[in-house]
Amino acid sequence: MDYLYIILSSIFLLLIFITILFFHLKKKSVIRKIQSLTLTEKDSLLDTLGTPIGYQYDAHQDLFIARLDAPQKIFGYTTFYDLSAPYFNMIFDYETIYFDYNGRTWLIEMWKGQYGINTGCELGIYYADKLVSPEDYKNTHFKSVSEKDMLDISLELNRIPLHKSPYYTIGQEQNHHWWLTMFKMGLFSNPADLLVNTTIRFKDRYMLYSFLHSFEKALPYVPYKINNLTVHFSFFQKLKKGICVLSVLLYVSNIILSYFVLSCTTSYPYSFFNIDVNALPAPIIESSTFFPSANCSVAPCV
Numbered sequence: 001m002d003y004l005y006i007i008l009s010s011i012f013l014l015l016i017f018i019t020i021l022f023f024h025l026k027k028k029s030v031i032r033k034i035q036s037l038t039l040t041e042k043d044s045l046l047d048t049l050g051t052p053i054g055y056q057y058d059a060h061q062d063l064f065i066a067r068l069d070a071p072q073k074i075f076g077y078t079t080f081y082d083l084s085a086p087y088f089n090m091i092f093d094y095e096t097i098y099f100d101y102n103g104r105t106w107l108i109e110m111w112k113g114q115y116g117i118n119t120g121c122e123l124g125i126y127y128a129d130k131l132v133s134p135e136d137y138k139n140t141h142f143k144s145v146s147e148k149d150m151l152d153i154s155l156e157l158n159r160i161p162l163h164k165s166p167y168y169t170i171g172q173e174q175n176h177h178w179w180l181t182m183f184k185m186g187l188f189s190n191p192a193d194l195l196v197n198t199t200i201r202f203k204d205r206y207m208l209y210s211f212l213h214s215f216e217k218a219l220p221y222v223p224y225k226i227n228n229l230t231v232h233f234s235f236f237q238k239l240k241k242g243i244c245v246l247s248v249l250l251y252v253s254n255i256i257l258s259y260f261v262l263s264c265t266t267s268y269p270y271s272f273f274n275i276d277v278n279a280l281p282a283p284i285i286e287s288s289t290f291f292p293s294a295n296c297s298v299a300p301c302v
Contacts, residue, residue, distance in 0.1 A: 055183075061171040064118070066181040073144040073178065077107060077126045079137075089116040093191045095235060098137050099214040101207045105132040107142045108211065110198065110235045112157070113191035119170065120183035121157045121196045121235075125150065145178045152201040152230075153180045161193040174199075196235040205229065 046057035054070025057063075066072070082094055092113025099106055105128045112121040126142035127149070145151075154174035160167050171182045202208040208229055215224065215233075224233035 055181075058171075058173070058182075061182075062184065063171045063173070064181075064183045064185065065173055066122075066177070066179050068175075068177065070179065076141055076143045077109065077124060078141050079139075090114070091191060093194075093235075095218060096137075097211065097214050097218055098132075098134070099210045100131055101210050104128055104130055105137075105140075105142075106145075106211075107137075108200070110196065112194045112196050112235060114189060115183060117188075118183040118185050119157075119159070119187040119189040119194070120181060121155055121194065122179065122181045123153055123155060123196075123198065123200075124179045125153075125177075147178075150176050150178045151203070152176050152199075154199040155180055155182060156197040157182055157184075158195045158197065159189055159193055160195050161190070194236075197232075198235055199230060199232050201230040203229070 043057055043059040046059075050056055050064060051067070052071075054067055054072050055064045056067050058065055085092065090113070092111045092115065094109060094111045097108045097110075099108075107126045107128075108123065109126070110121070110123050113119075125145045127145055128140055128142050132140050152174070153176075154172070156172045157170040158167065159170055170184050170187070173180055173182050200211075202211060208226070208231065212224070212226075212231065215222075215231075219233075222233055222235075224231055226232075
């Protein structure tokens with residue numbers, strides 16, 4: 001009986017060793033294959049992987065950005081999306097600007113924060129089929145705007161920590177779009193440390209001033225500039241809230257996931273394909289205490 005136990009244990013350990021060796025050799029093979037690709041081929045590969053979920057890869061900035069034909073467009077927007085975000089490992093600040101124009105209520109929403117293993121920001125443009133009263137905003141489903149109603153948008157995502165890390169720009173994107181985004185994979189940030197310089201060009205002055213009227217009510221502390229039909233402002237949050245258990249758990253979880261991604265991709269350039277990890281700056285992972293902002297996706301916390 002003792003011999004049988006020894007034999008079975010040896011076989012089990014041998015299988016473990018063979019499995020580890022197999023995956024180690026497989027990883028080496030994948031690394032060699034990826035490193036043999038040109039930057040154009042790598043960019044094309046990431047585009048192919050991102051297309052089904054609505055994103056394309058910007059190799060110059062190492063960012064994932066939303067496609068015009070992203071499948072998310074069919075879902076539009078409801079308040080439920082923001083309230084459910086923490087359950088999908090997303091912690092972000094958001095601001096909704098509702099305004100009336102051309103016989104219907106429009107919504108421009110901005111987001112910035114930590115989307116699982118990604119630091120990112122978004123700006124989406126939506127509208128209802130009719131004029132909606134303020135008391136019904138939260139219960140209304142808004143459609144993504146059609147192609148003829150898309151606007152020129154530009155976003156510049158900056159990381160401005162309150163502590164030791166230096167200020168720097170994560171990325172810049174501009175497009176005629178309904179949902180402009182940028183996501184930096186493997187970078188962890190406190191949402192309150194992010195600032196998004198935003199530019200929106202409206203259709204006419206009536207639309208511009210209708211937006212500004214609502215903007216001043218929603219964000220009275222945020223200055224803005226007007227240039228013809230274009231408004232420039234910065235999206236940030238100064239107000240703080242207390243910590244709740246869910247926010248702390250998500251915060252720690254996202255730090256661990258970000259480190260895990262970086263440890264798994266040190267052999268590829270950029271987020272996935274780091275050719276020479278020693279030639280890149282150390283990953284910037286903020287581990288300071290997290291305090292959700294006023295309109296954080298963990299808003300139920302007090």
